[in-house]
Amino acid sequence: NAGVMQNPRHLVRRRGQEARLRCSPMKGHSHVYWYRQLPEEGLKFMVYLQKENIIDESGMPKERFSAEFPKEGPSILRIQQVVRGDSAAYFCASSPLSFTGSYEQYFGPGTRLTVT
Amino acid sequence: TQLLEQSPQFLSIQEGENLTVYCNSSSVFSSLQWYRQEPGEGPVLLVTVVTGGEVKKLKRLTFQFGDARKDSSLHITAAQPGDTGLYLCAGDDKIIFGKGTRLHILP
Numbered sequence: 001n002a003g004v005m006q007n008p009r010h011l012v013r014r015r016g017q018e019a020r021l022r023c024s025p026m027k028g029h030s031h032v033y034w035y036r037q038l039p040e041e042g043l044k045f046m047v048y049l050q051k052e053n054i055i056d057e058s059g060m061p062k063e064r065f066s067a068e069f070p071k072e073g074p075s076i077l078r079i080q081q082v083v084r085g086d087s088a089a090y091f092c093a094s095s096p097l098s099f100t101g102s103y104e105q106y107f108g109p110g111t112r113l114t115v116t
Numbered sequence: 117t118q119l120l121e122q123s124p125q126f127l128s129i130q131e132g133e134n135l136t137v138y139c140n141s142s143s144v145f146s147s148l149q150w151y152r153q154e155p156g157e158g159p160v161l162l163v164t165v166v167t168g169g170e171v172k173k174l175k176r177l178t179f180q181f182g183d184a185r186k187d188s189s190l191h192i193t194a195a196q197p198g199d200t201g202l203y204l205c206a207g208d209d210k211i212i213f214g215k216g217t218r219l220h221i222l223p
Binding site for chain 1: 149151156157158159160161164202204206211212213214215216218
C-alpha cells in the first residue's frame with residue numbers, strides 16, 4: 001500500500017535552470033496539492049489539482065511556476081528559470097474526498113530544492 | 117482571508133509533563149486536521165475533527181474541536197521525547213495551514 005511518492009528527494013539547480021518535481025498520489029486519490037515550506041516555517045499552499053484540472057492556483061506565483069496533473073502519470077510542479085529564493089522544501093499531498101467532505105491529506109516526503 | 121493561528125510557536129518541556137497547544141481562527145471550518153512533522157519528512161495526519169465540541173483521543177494525545185468550530189486544541193499527557201516535532205493544524209475550504217507549534221521534549 002504505497003503512500004504518496006515524490007521524486008527526486010533532493011534537487012540541485014543553478015540559477016536560470018528549470019526544476020521539475022514529480023508527485024504520484026496514493027492509489028485511488030484523485031486530488032493533489034502542492035505546498036512550499038521554508039526552514040522553520042509552516043506550509044504554504046500553492047496549487048490544488050484534480051486529474052486534468054487546476055482547481056485552485058491562488059497560492060502559485062504568477063510567473064515561472066506551473067503545475068499539471070495529467071490523466072496518466074504523476075503530477076508535475078515545474079519551476080522555470082529558478083532563482084535562489086526558490087530554494088525550499090516542496091511537498092505534495094493527495095486526498096480522497098471523504099463522505100464527510102473533509103480534506104484529509106496524505107503527504108509525500110518532499111523534494112528539497114537547492115538553487116546555487 | 118481565513119487564518120489559523122497556532123500557539124505557542126515554540127514549546128520546550130521536560131519528559132513526563134503535560135502540555136496543550138492551540139489552533140484558533142475567526143472563521144468557521146467544517147473540519148480541522150492535526151498533523152505532526154518531523155525534520156526532513158512530510159507531515160503525517162494525526163486526526164480529523166468534524167463536529168463542534170468533538171473530542172478524539174489517540175493514545176496520550178487528546179484533540180478537541182471548539183463548539184463553534186473555530187478553534188481546536190491538542191493536549192498531550194506525560195510527554196515523551198518521541199512527541200518532539202512540528203504540530204500543524206489545517207482547515208479545509210481553502211486548505212489553510214497554521215504555522216505550527218514546534219515542540220521539543222527534553223529527556
